[in-house]
Amino acid sequence: MIKTLDELITADIRTIAIAGHVRPDGDCFGSTTAVWSYLTKNYPELSVSLYLEEMPPEFRFLPGSETYLSEVKDSAPVDLFISCDVSTVERIGVAGELFENAKRRVCFDHHISNPGFADENHIYPDASSCAEVIFNYIPYEKLDLDTASSIYTGIVHDTGVFQQANTTPETMEAAAKLLRKGVPGAWIVDKSVNERSHARTLLFGAAFLRSRLFLDGQVVMSHLCLSDFEKYGCSSSDSQGIVAELRKTTGAEVAAFAYEIEPDSYRVSLRSCEYLNVSDAAAHFGGGGHVRAAGCGVKGSVAEVYSQILAVLKTALENTRASGI
Ligand SMILES: [Mn+2]
Structure with missing residues (x-):
């Protein structure tokens, strides 16, 4: 097993592709741009x-934001393919065909549901973020400010700004070391987490007004339809953060948020507070993720999505209680 990214760069390697997952989040952007930044600086x-899907404006300060590719133009096999924050091979985004043909495939991840789909897998389910995993593969003395800022961004996003249970002493130690490199921590949080358009504030409001309690208040659930996104001039990625807000509801162990991505096809985000394993719940629908944060796709009308999700959560909550966890 390698200990640093440098050990990946053997004499036979000329071309490298780095890729994240579909519907990228802050950790996906942070971890992939960190690897890109480190390798381009050290191996010119x-x-x-x-390779990334569209990078929203709030992440455009990251290295690589000017040069990333959203489609494969040259499908010649690459010598090395590096995936970051990707939990299954199907979730490799725009660079899927490059993964298939790559001569050597390496995966860095922290998803407990990751089966180890690459030739070499570096998966740490206890790490807060893939960015924290990457931090541990970069020699500290070679860590530059751009790369450090990318890693900090990934950690900030996957920990909900150090508020979630996945924030460990190791996470905070990594963050401290990154700040010592000069990372503008408060600015990154304001720019990429806190700031939002007024249209997005209205979108959040619509989701909050529609939220309801289920199963004696153990579950809080809401949804947004395609028509809502159209009404407020928002895209589906603008709904990121809604489920985390719903999760703050007093008494609710689980928050579920469904948003329509195609007619009668919903993406459902699940968050739990203390004991329910939402990764298992998401797996019922072919999804996955983490114990306290997971997601899946569910087809049907909005009423059907609610009934399917609530049925699985009801059983999961009952089984969890029965096993005394
Ligand atoms: Mn992640």
């Missing part, structure tokens, strides 16, 4: 391409 002789 190599051809290093970064």
Whole structure:
């Protein structure tokens, strides 16, 4: 097993592709741009391409935001493919075909549901974020400010700004070391987490007004339809953060938030507070994620989505109680 990213760069490697997952989040952007930044600075002789779906404006301060690719233009096999924060092979975003043909495939991740789909898998379910995993593969003395800022961004996003249970002493130690490199921590949080358009504030409001309690208040659930996104001039990625707000509801162990991505096809985000394993619940629908944060796709009308999700959560809550966890 390698200990640093440098050990990946063997003499036979000329071309590298780095990729994150579909519907990228802050950890996906942070971890992939960290690897891209580190490799392009330290190995200028190599051809290093970064593949990402559209990067929203709040992440455009990250390295690579000017040069990333959203489609594969040259499908020649790459010598090394690096996936970051991708939990299953199906979730490799725009660079899927490059993964299939790559000569060597390496995965860095922290998803407990990751089956180890690459040739070499570096999966740490106890790490807060893939960015924290990447931090541990970069020699501290070689860590530059751009790369450090990317890692900090990934950690901030996957921990809900150090508020979630996945924030460990190791996470805080990594964050402290990143700040010592000069990372503008408060600015990154304001720019990429706190700031939002007024349209998005209205979208959040619509979801909050529609939220309801179920199962004796153990579950809080809401949804947004395609028509809502259209009404407020928002895209589905603008709904990120709604489920985390719902989760703050007093008495609710689980928050579920469904948003329509195609007619009668919903993406459902699940968050739990103290004991329910939402990764298992999401797996009922072919999804996955983490113990306290997971997601899945569910087809049907909005009423059907509610009934399917609530049925699985009801059983999961009953089984969890029965096993005394
Ligand atoms: Mn992540």
